Amino acid sequence: MEPAKKHKVFVEGPIDPTFIAGSIEKHNKKYSIGAHSIFLGQVRNDKQGEQEVAAIEYTAYREMAEEKFHEIKEDAFKKFPLICMHIYHSLGVVKTGEISLMVFTSSVHRKDAIDACEEIVERIKKEVPVWGKEILNNENYQWKINS
Amino acid sequence: MEPAKKHKVFVEGPIDPTFIAGSIEKHNKKYSIGAHSIFLGQVRNDKQGEQEVAAIEYTAYREMAEEKFHEIKEDAFKKFPLICMHIYHSLGVVKTGEISLMVFTSSVHRKDAIDACEEIVERIKKEVPVWGKEILNNENYQWKINS
Amino acid sequence: MEINVLAFGQVADITAKSSLKFSDVKNTNELNQLLLTIHPELQNINYLIAVNKKIIRENTELHHEDTVALLPPFSGG
Amino acid sequence: MEINVLAFGQVADITAKSSLKFSDVKNTNELNQLLLTIHPELQNINYLIAVNKKIIRENTELHHEDTVALLPPFSGG
Numbered sequence: 001m002e003p004a005k006k007h008k009v010f011v012e013g014p015i016d017p018t019f020i021a022g023s024i025e026k027h028n029k030k031y032s033i034g035a036h037s038i039f040l041g042q043v044r045n046d047k048q049g050e051q052e053v054a055a056i057e058y059t060a061y062r063e064m065a066e067e068k069f070h071e072i073k074e075d076a077f078k079k080f081p082l083i084c085m086h087i088y089h090s091l092g093v094v095k096t097g098e099i100s101l102m103v104f105t106s107s108v109h110r111k112d113a114i115d116a117c118e119e120i121v122e123r124i125k126k127e128v129p130v131w132g133k134e135i136l137n138n139e140n141y142q143w144k145i146n147s
Numbered sequence: 148m149e150p151a152k153k154h155k156v157f158v159e160g161p162i163d164p165t166f167i168a169g170s171i172e173k174h175n176k177k178y179s180i181g182a183h184s185i186f187l188g189q190v191r192n193d194k195q196g197e198q199e200v201a202a203i204e205y206t207a208y209r210e211m212a213e214e215k216f217h218e219i220k221e222d223a224f225k226k227f228p229l230i231c232m233h234i235y236h237s238l239g240v241v242k243t244g245e246i247s248l249m250v251f252t253s254s255v256h257r258k259d260a261i262d263a264c265e266e267i268v269e270r271i272k273k274e275v276p277v278w279g280k281e282i283l284n285n286e287n288y289q290w291k292i293n294s
Numbered sequence: 295m296e297i298n299v300l301a302f303g304q305v306a307d308i309t310a311k312s313s314l315k316f317s318d319v320k321n322t323n324e325l326n327q328l329l330l331t332i333h334p335e336l337q338n339i340n341y342l343i344a345v346n347k348k349i350i351r352e353n354t355e356l357h358h359e360d361t362v363a364l365l366p367p368f369s370g371g
Numbered sequence: 372m373e374i375n376v377l378a379f380g381q382v383a384d385i386t387a388k389s390s391l392k393f394s395d396v397k398n399t400n401e402l403n404q405l406l407l408t409i410h411p412e413l414q415n416i417n418y419l420i421a422v423n424k425k426i427i428r429e430n431t432e433l434h435h436e437d438t439v440a441l442l443p444p445f446s447g448g
Contacts, residue, residue, distance in 0.1 A: 017175075021168030024187065028164075028244040031192035038185040040171065041448045044255065045178035058447065061379055061440055064424040065447075089447060097175040101448045108191065109294070114265055121257065121448070129421075129440070130447025131380035143381050144446035147256065188371045205370065208302055208363055211347040212370075236370060248371045268371070276344075276363070277370025278303035290304050291369035 009069045010060065010091045014098035015040075023086055023104055033083050035110035037117035041101035043094050051136040055095040056144060061129040068128045072120055080116040082107050087120065089130065100132075156216045157207065157238045161245035162187075170233060170251055180230050182257035184264035188248030190241050198283040202242045203291060208276040215275045219267055227263040229254050234267065236277065247279075295358045299325070303366040308335045323353040325362060341366045372435045376402070380443040385412045400430040402439060418443045 020038070027033055045052045073085055083106045090100040103120045107113040125146045132144030167185070174180055192199045220232055230253045237247040250267045254260040272293045279291035299314040306312045309329075319325045322343055330336055344363040345354050356362065376391040383389045386406075396402045399420055407413055421440040422431050433439065 017168040017171040018165075020171060021164040024164040024167060024246070027189070031243045033189050033244075034191040036185075036187040036189060038183075038187070039257070039261065040183040040185070041257070042174070042180050042183060042253075044181040059379065060447070061377065061421075061424075061442065064421060064440065067424060096178045097180075099171075106189075110186070110188070110268065114186065114268075118261055121261075125448045126445065128447050129379065129442050129445055131443065132446045132448075133380075143443070145444065146446045146448065206302065207370070208300065208344075208347075208365065211344060211363065214347060272371045273368065275370050276302065276365055276368055278366065279369045279371075280303075290366070292367065293369045293371065 007086070009066065009087050009089050010062065011088055012090075012092050014090055014094045014100065015088050015102050017099070020099075020102060020104075023102075027084060027106055030083060030106070032108055033106045034108050035113045036104065036106045037110075037113040039101070039103040039117050039121045040099050041121075042099050043096045045096045046134070048134075048136055048142065051138050051140065053096060053134045054137050055093050055135045056100065056132040057093050057135060057141075058089070058091050058100065059131050059133070060089075060091060065128050065130055069124075072123045072127070075123075076105070076116050076120055079119075080105075080107065080112045082112060082116055085116070085120070087124070089124070089128075093135075154233070156213065156234050156236050157209065158235055159237075159239050161237055161241045161247065162235050162249050164246070166235075167246075167249060167251075170249075174231060174253055177230060177253070179255055180253045181255050182260045183251065183253045184257075184260040186248070186250040186264050186268045187246050188268075189246050190243045192243045193281070195281075195283055195289065198285050198287065200243060200281045201284050202240050202282045203247065203279040204240050204282060204288075205236070205238050205247065206278050206280070207236075207238060212275050212277055216271075219270045219274070222270075223252070223263050223267055226266075227252075227254065227259045229259060229263055232263070232267070234271070236271070236275075240282075295319075297325070297356050297359070298361045299329075300361060300363040302364065303369075304339050305336065305341050305364040305366050308333050308339070309364075319356055321353050321355050322350060322362065325356065329364075339366055372396075374402070374433050374436070375438045376406075377438060377440040379441065380446075381416050382413065382418050382441040382443050385410050385416070386441075396433055398430050398432050399427060399439065402433065406441075416443055
């Protein structure tokens, strides 16, 4: 089992699909893995009256967020028999259609990866001090609200 | 919403991570998507006494399997408000560490993509006439059993 | 009257062929008995039967050119 | 005695600064009252308070060089 190292979670700008492919590929020597579960958050063009969201600018209370990500990872490794876990979250501007969050879990049996991935996503949305500023077409903005 | 077209599900050999990246990238003009959930099945090196699994050779009752995949897709589109759904399954030889199944769902809100992805994976394992022949190091084989 | 029988997985290991032809078999029960007579090892395998791609749970009448598939437990994914 | 106050999201929109310094504030209640006096619009925002990166729910004593963060509802992901 890979220890929950204090890996960098934050990346500047969107998360690139080829980076995700690289993440998947890196597991092809971990022969005990039977299942990967991947969650990707993509920026939506939500409507706001006449306007729509063109991008989200993410800011964070970085030191606290990094501690919280580390805690979430450690808790998940304790609760689920995971072989690997990776979390990436964007900072700065991410346009609609681009990816701002990736949670990637791997386990021997599928249920553990699936359940862990879902729980980690929920905890990130609720517990990590990150804020999304939704930038509208007309350059006005509003603060994103998580459901 | 994309209709559940009779897309090809079966691919010869393993599913390549760069192919998965291409799948993700194709959604970057679908601005209403907020969440992707991806499940990947990877071939494990399960132990069998002194031997371990080196590869799985997949065969299928192809016509029936294709109808079943289509039914599973249509049911998921009816049950969950999905924007996209993609299923790929390998036929032929897939070595340990390589990927043999990909289920990829996309929706506005995360819960729909996550729940649909999980349900589709469960149904594939139970209902689709595909068989995995586990080829051991010493070239013996045994038939895979799904849990 | 002729029917096609398709064998998969462990069943095909036993029949040694993935495709067989039978004549004058009235229903799936009769087919099963015939198969078990030819290949007694099939008794140890828990296979389902599909007629024209639909899994059947009860004895089913067979017609000319029906396709019967012998399906051991699925193990895809 | 000096404390650092960090403002984020909607709170920073109101304070117009992301980092503020205060002197001689005994506890978080006192800090809150001070902030509301300077920026009455903060009354409309449902922010949490973290002292040295730990969210606190009750009035908490402040010490020299403590960092207090004003955290509006999180919206990452």
